[in-house]
Amino acid sequence: MTRTVTLQTIADEIGVSRATVSNAYNRPDQLSAGLRERILAAATRLGYPGPDPAARMLRTGRRGAIGLLFSEDLRTVFDDPDSALFIRGVTEAATDAGTVLTLIPVPVGVDPATSGVASSAVDGYLVFSVPDDHPALAMVLEQQVPIVLVDEPDLGRHHSFVGIDDRAGARAAAAHIVALGHSRIGAIVMRLGHRDQPGPVASREIGQSTIRIVRERWAGYTDELEAAEIATDTVPVWEAGANDPDRGRDAAFDLLTAHPEITALLCFSDQLAIGASQGAAALGRRVPEDVSIVGFDDIPRATTWDPPLTTVSQPLVDKGRVAAELLMEGTRTGRARRVDLPIGLVVRESTAPPTTPS
Amino acid sequence: MLLSITSYVGRDTETVRDQLEAAVAPAASTAALRIGRPGDLKIVTATVADGIHVASELDELDGAKVSVSGDDSLAELRIELPWGGPGEAGRRYLAACTFAARVEAELLAG
Numbered sequence: 001m002t003r004t005v006t007l008q009t010i011a012d013e014i015g016v017s018r019a020t021v022s023n024a025y026n027r028p029d030q031l032s033a034g035l036r037e038r039i040l041a042a043a044t045r046l047g048y049p050g051p052d053p054a055a056r057m058l059r060t061g062r063r064g065a066i067g068l069l070f071s072e073d074l075r076t077v078f079d080d081p082d083s084a085l086f087i088r089g090v091t092e093a094a095t096d097a098g099t100v101l102t103l104i105p106v107p108v109g110v111d112p113a114t115s116g117v118a119s120s121a122v123d124g125y126l127v128f129s130v131p132d133d134h135p136a137l138a139m140v141l142e143q144q145v146p147i148v149l150v151d152e153p154d155l156g157r158h159h160s161f162v163g164i165d166d167r168a169g170a171r172a173a174a175a176h177i178v179a180l181g182h183s184r185i186g187a188i189v190m191r192l193g194h195r196d197q198p199g200p201v202a203s204r205e206i207g208q209s210t211i212r213i214v215r216e217r218w219a220g221y222t223d224e225l226e227a228a229e230i231a232t233d234t235v236p237v238w239e240a241g242a243n244d245p246d247r248g249r250d251a252a253f254d255l256l257t258a259h260p261e262i263t264a265l266l267c268f269s270d271q272l273a274i275g276a277s278q279g280a281a282a283l284g285r286r287v288p289e290d291v292s293i294v295g296f297d298d299i300p301r302a303t304t305w306d307p308p309l310t311t312v313s314q315p316l317v318d319k320g321r322v323a324a325e326l327l328m329e330g331t332r333t334g335r336a337r338r339v340d341l342p343i344g345l346v347v348r349e350s351t352a353p354p355t356t357p358s
Numbered sequence: 359m360l361l362s363i364t365s366y367v368g369r370d371t372e373t374v375r376d377q378l379e380a381a382v383a384p385a386a387s388t389a390a391l392r393i394g395r396p397g398d399l400k401i402v403t404a405t406v407a408d409g410i411h412v413a414s415e416l417d418e419l420d421g422a423k424v425s426v427s428g429d430d431s432l433a434e435l436r437i438e439l440p441w442g443g444p445g446e447a448g449r450r451y452l453a454a455c456t457f458a459a460r461v462e463a464e465l466l467a468g
Contacts (some may be wrong), residue, residue: 342359
């Protein structure tokens with residue numbers, strides 16, 4: 001008959017306590033390297049496969065995993081540099097902590113009840129850039145586990161939040177454009193909510209977007225434009241429908257065709273700004289001589305793009321790391337905290353004074 | 359550029375403000391230990407308008423500003439730290455967050 005090997009079997013073999021054997025697996029800093037090697041060697045010799053994760057989960061009440069919830073499909077998330085850099089930071093922190101990361105996409109049209117939100121065994125959630133009215137958010141909140149909201153929504157002091165001062169960043173971008181002498185300015189926004197409806201949008205609609213960063217960035221742009229006595233209800237704004245260069249290109253093409261007088265474009269992201277420069281080129285408009293373009297995020301491609309993009313930088317990898325560390329802290333302490341990461345305007349070569357007088 | 363960490367202490371703001379300076383030194387020591395530095399580091403504080411400024415031998419906390427706002431039932435504790443740029447989230451964030459947690463703990467215990 002085969003004997004079941006347990007922690008106690010190994011403890012008896014070595015002549016130490018069961019707790020010491022347990023520490024060799026779970027808290028290696030609690031015993032000497034030599035003793036740990038003897039324990040692990042005995043375990044191998046006796047055929048012990050290691051602690052049962054299910055048993056450990058039952059004993060500690062912890063799953064050893066965190067969930068990352070987002071409202072795009074998985075391909076989009078990895079194609080989008082902002083998201084990919086954020087996930088890199090999350091992965092670094094989770095790896096360092098020996099925590100499993102579970103990706104939970106709940107794109108528009110997927111019923112959250114049939115998504116990973118209902119079935120994932122996690123100690124807490126990172127909720128990454130989810131519109132205010134996303135149905136998965138309510139499901140996560142009902143589970144009453146720690147959550148960290150990233151970028152949006154901001155649910156106040158009872159839930160941890162990691163983000164940047166989007167409004168200040170946008171204000172800096174608009175101030176730069178105004179200081180260069182531009183007054184005929186347009187804007188390109190990724191989208192205002194769940195809908196994918198490319199085309200012109202009224203400024204009041206942007207203020208009612210269900211996406212917090214869209215509202216905040218628009219508020220920042222308008223702060224500065226109004227200070228420069230530019231009527232923001234006359235600023236043409238185009239909704240791209242999604243945050244990718246192809247949509248940015250199409251939006252810029254349509255916007256600059258409809259409003260050829262525009263000399264500067266405020267783009268809500270670098271992805272849109274990169275596309276916008278292609279859209280301008282398709283119309284024979286040079287960047288920055290004929291039209292200045294400023295982005296937001298400072299993704300790696302902003303530096304290598306021709307011309308390199310003027311943009312608002314934010315530490316995307318750091319944001320992921322900080323969010324994951326904050327969540328793991330929250331699963332231990334239950335405390336909520338808010339972290340605002342730094343931003344800065346990076347002036348490169350996609351902006352210049354207008355060549356035609358305003 | 360600044361990193362800002364905001365946390366909440368369920369106590370009277372004036373009391374928290376009075377106890378703030380005493381909470382900083384042990385919090386800095388804990389942060390130092392957490393990132394593998396000796397815990398006994400020289401800390402110099404200076405009072406500023408709504409809080410205190412921290413000068414520390416621990417680079418990760420040097421130049422921090424700790425401020426308090428709020429009302430008679432809830433104090434909002436804000437720690438602002440100089441941030442060099444991308445890639446700072448490792449030791450600096452770990453130090454800052456540990457510092458914030460210990461300041462909170464000291465204020466709640468005080």
